[in-house]
Amino acid sequence: MSKKLVKSTSNAVFSGVCSGIAKYFNIDPTIIRLGFVISFFFGLGSPGLIYLVMAFVMPKDDTYFY
Secondary structure, three states, rough: OOOOOEOOOOOOOOHHHHHHHHHHOOOOOOHHHHHHHHHHOOOOHHHHHHHHHHHHHEEEOOOOOO
């Protein structure tokens, strides 16, 4: 089974992009979220634009955890 980069529906704060990336790399979603915030404040690239593009491009996870 291959890994897919998808938005997480179980651990989403805004759209699930950061938690989907964290699930793909098997790390804590807080690390990814902090990375986006820190890069936003220090002007490293354009994390806001990257996040918006990924929010529209990444498919949702079909697995629901209740």
